[in-house]
Amino acid sequence: MIRLFVPDPLAAGAPIAPGPEASRYLIAVMRLAIGSEIQLFNGRDGEWRATVVEADKRRCRLTVGSLIRPQETGPDLTLVVALVKRGRLETIVEKAAELGAARVQPVLTRRTNADRANVDRLQAIAIEAAEQTGRMDPPRILEPVKLAKLLDGWEAGRRLMFCDETGGPPALDALAGKGGGPWAILIGPEGGFDPEEIARLRGMEAVLPVSLGPRILRADTAAISAMTLWQAAVGDWTGRG
């Protein structure tokens, strides 16, 4: 069944008027008609059944029915990722949604060339991926910041799994016995981190340096592998939570 994210509050009987793009998708692309059922979520109120009550190509109206699942929130995991080429960054955001990150924080490092990201577009990609992957809480895409500034104000109690291309213990060994709670994963730019950045990271108490195997990984692969290992070791893939 189609899952659609809407910004509106969701409650039984509430009327929902999706915007023009969503209306076109539902009626012209997915060919829904009056009486068709879809699933709605808004990141706050859980997942609801809704029925199409007006089916014009430009204006679709829905009425919210019953609650399917109450709101669930995934692990408190931030993916901190150096700004990489647009296509690769979009892939990383899509995969962060599939793999259960709570938010994506793009960062500028010393070896990052790009200095901006289209946050609105990345947020739209995250929402679409959340619709398809079945989660109720699309990851939030944060405005890019400088890595040094992010580390200056690093949140107390949030651990940081640092994917260190210059070496470290295997990620599963490093994560063994570590619990859940607030975490972040740091993925560097294609050219790697600068030695001063590496030294600073290694000196921080919150930081857990890990290795992602013997081969050189592209940034998107490293991000997916790191999120997978984190979820499998301490996140919601453990079957213990």
Added chain:
Amino acid sequence: MIRLFVPDPLAAGAPIAPGPEASRYLIAVMRLAIGSEIQLFNGRDGEWRATVVEADKRRCRLTVGSLIRPQETGPDLTLVVALVKRGRLETIVEKAAELGAARVQPVLTRRTNADRANVDRLQAIAIEAAEQTGRMDPPRILEPVKLAKLLDGWEAGRRLMFCDETGGPPALDALAGKGGGPWAILIGPEGGFDPEEIARLRGMEAVLPVSLGPRILRADTAAISAMTLWQAAVGDWTGRG
């Protein structure tokens, strides 16, 4: 330094004449000149230094210098993957090279719509990814076969990690204590496996059904996550050899 795969035998002093496409890449794109050094590998003879001795845009010639590393062979892992859309299959092949699979076996399942793959193009993608990821043994891309036929002749002693969307133990729990040796990973089509296929797989002694977490993953994400967990649990990311 540039790494180039060549089909030729490699030994000190051997002359190498890359084809027109590789020559153009080295001279016109990477701007190598006479005296420039690159690394060569062929999947059999290890990794070698080589020096440019002729630098015409259409015809580059190299002479092999000294051995850098003797031939290394990665784990004996076959990625068995249902034929999915071309772009996604190309991504999967690229990631199989980065994540150390020995070969990729495309399969036709009951819910697979496609019935062919451009094996030559996929092999070229695997070689290019091997050049960039630093490995000496590009994965071999096999001709597509029907899943049922592959299972009929399943190789004795090769275990099969079956990523079962209908449920199973967490992959890390299932892999705990399992050793290396010949393995395969099976990734299904976007629409999932047919119930009869699932029943057959679950009934095979070689098969280890595993779950990849609570969210729905696209085929490329599932392939990357599965290879990552396998490498981290029993492959060459364990740090145990």
